Amino acid sequence: MIQMTNVTKEYAKNTAIKDISLTVPTGRIIGIVGGNGSGKSTLLKLIAGLAQPTSGSVTVNGEKANRRTGQFAAYSSESGIYYPIFTVREAIRFQASQFPDFNLAKADEIMKLMQLDPHMKIKALSKGNRGRLQIMLTLAREAPYILLDEPLSGLDPMVRDAIVKGMISYVDLSTQTLIMTSHEVTEIETLIDGFIALKDGSLHRMADVEELHEVEGLRIADWMKKTYD
Amino acid sequence: MRQWSALFMKDFKLTRVVFFMGLVMNGLVALLTLTLEGAANDSLLLFVPFAIAAGIHVAYVPGMVLISLKSEGSYMSVWLHNPQAAFKLLLSKMVNGLIMLVVSLAWLYALARLVITPRLSLIEPSWTDAWSVGWFIFPHIIWISAGLSVLVMFLWALHQYLKLRIGRWSWAVIAGILILSGWIYALLTTSKLYGFVTEWGGMTYKFGVILPDTLQTYTGGYVFDFIMIVGLFILTAWLVDNKVEG
Amino acid sequence: MDEFNASKPIYLQLADRIHRQIVSGELKAGEKLPSIRDMGIKYSMNPNTVQRAYSELERGGILEARRGQGTFVSEQRDRLAQQRVKLKQEQIAEFVHVMQEMGYSAAEILAGVEQYLNSAQKGDK
Known part of the structure; x- marks a missing residue:
């Protein structure tokens, strides 16, 4: 379980997260949504332990989130660049050497599904293939938490579809929880169980998608249009 | 161990181009010496380019470590998102730099020998002395370079943290800290207490013709520096584990 | 996603869709349904949602979950x-x-x- 208590994150020039308290239950797919600069990526980094709150606390399975709790969370950053000097195969081997929960067979399977050439140098990969690589390297880890920062952003519909299908195929919700940030809300509507909506760094709403459909008859995008002005 | 050695190989790949460039530059120094020999008459000039090149090697490990850290900077989350403790991540870069330094320095010395030996008759009297100075300098270059690399890692980690908190002022603070700590260090090493603590295990060196004065070193001085370096390294690892963000 | 609308929970829309396929004969009595994961992949849909749709239809007696074998269309014609x-x-x-x-x-x-x-x-x- 991930728990945030009165979390605030300040940077030199701005406050990225303002006093957020929430609990993310396990075994679900959760989307973090909100406009540009609303704090989506920062929230995910706080959970990954790659950023520390200025005040408040973030715990992952009861432990304070820091660099080392990363062993419970497979994190994929938005910048999406892996060591460009590696080939796809070398990147897999490196990842496998670093993370004991990395499943090589699974990586191979995803690599084939994503049609990645293992001998290609990463710096020579197209943007779409980098997105695929990133997803493959992250989903091959059998970590309790999978954290994806904008996994669909800037990719063409075919790649996005392959990535979404990859998530459904290779995340086991009986043992894993997937948290992703996205501004492609329509794309993830049927994929996510619940969403965390941020507005200017504050928690705007956290709810089940089906609750939104059932009670308000709205899609996330419609709801956001209605409440974000 | 497999975990760390994979990290080590990755760090080697990040800086190997610079490493090979360094080896080529050593070769260029040897060529320069040969050209100098033709231009000037003083045979002692033969040593000068090599001595300078060896001296520059002090900056080798800090330079390598900085280049390595800089290249991580573009995908910092990948570097930080790793189950290994920060001291292992940092040590991988440092050991890489050290090994490269030893190889580069040994290569430079071998070149020096190769260039100088055929002309031995010209410089017979200073040859043995020069060579023993060389042997004295070799481990000291490694020692100082290792120490400086820890300082560089510390300043880098501090900058990573400060730039998140205070933005561009970080560099000013770093420069301030550097000057202040240099001043404190100088004050400390000239104090009576420092002498009292470190002046044991003395060794004297004489290098005859090349350096007429005797050189005095203390084992205590090395131990003192070692403790400082280890302390700074631990602090750096703590910063990377807790304060640097990806 | 475009195939689903917002007026109704997605799991019910999926349940309706399966229901219609059974009524039309596209899915026959006793036929095995895709696994929850495969169904999820087919519609890019959260497996938890598929699970809810299946459960809903099981409660209505239209589907039957057989332990260790999967989910089947009921044989009660x-x-x-x-x-x-x-x-x-x-x-x-x-x-x-x-x-x-x-x-x-x-x-x-x-x-x-x-x-x-x-x-x-x-x-x-």
Whole structure:
């Protein structure tokens, strides 16, 4: 379980997260949504332990989130660049050497599904293939938490579809929880169980998608249009 | 161990181009010496380019470590998102730099020998002395370079943290800290207490013709520096584990 | 996603869709359904949502979960026949409700439907 208590994150020039308290239950797919600069990526980094709150606390399975709790969370950053000097195969081997929960067979399977050439140098990969690589390297880890920062952003519909299908195929919700940030809300509507909506760094709403459909008859995008002005 | 050695190989790949460039530059120094020999008459000039090149090697490990850290900077989350403790991540870069330094320095010395030996008759009297100075300098270059690399890692980690908190002022603070700590260090090493603590295990060196004065070193001085370096390294690892963000 | 609308929970829309496939005979009595994960992949849908849809249909007796084997269309044919009638009633009720709201009389609706079906039949030939 991930728990945030009165979390605030300040940077030199701005406050990225303002006093957020929430609990993310396990075994679900959760989307973090909100406009540009609303704090989506920062929230995910706080959970990954790659950023520390200025005040408040973030715990992952009861432990304070820091660099080392990363062993419970497979994190994929938005910048999406892996060591460009590696080939796809070398990147897999490196990842496998670093993370004991990395499943090589699974990586191979995803690599084939994503049609990645293992001998290609990463710096020579197209943007779409980098997105695929990133997803493959992250989903091959059998970590309790999978954290994806904008996994669909800037990719063409075919790649996005392959990535979404990859998530459904290779995340086991009986043992894993997937948290992703996205501004492609329509794309993830049927994929996510619940969403965390941020507005200017504050928690705007956290709810089940089906609750939104059932009670308000709205899609996330419609709801956001209605409440974000 | 497999975990760390994979990290080590990755760090080697990040800086190997610079490493090979360094080896080529050593070769260029040897060529320069040969050209100098033709231009000037003083045979002692033969040593000068090599001595300078060896001296520059002090900056080798800090330079390598900085280049390595800089290249991580573009995908910092990948570097930080790793189950290994920060001291292992940092040590991988440092050991890489050290090994490269030893190889580069040994290569430079071998070149020096190769260039100088055929002309031995010209410089017979200073040859043995020069060579023993060389042997004295070799481990000291490694020692100082290792120490400086820890300082560089510390300043880098501090900058990573400060730039998140205070933005561009970080560099000013770093420069301030550097000057202040240099001043404190100088004050400390000239104090009576420092002498009292470190002046044991003395060794004297004489290098005859090349350096007429005797050189005095203390084992205590090395131990003192070692403790400082280890302390700074631990602090750096703590910063990377807790304060640097990806 | 475009195939689903916001007015109704997605799991119910998926349940309806499977239900219709059974009524139309696209899915036969006793036939095995795709696993939850495969169904999720097919519709890019959260497996938890698929699970809810399956559970909903199991509760209605239309699907049967067999331990260790997967989910099957019920073999109780009378149950399926019943459901076939029920689904028809539901669709008609919805249609009539909308028509009446717009002020059409029963006779108008009946005539309209008859005319529509006749012309559709001709169009088929």
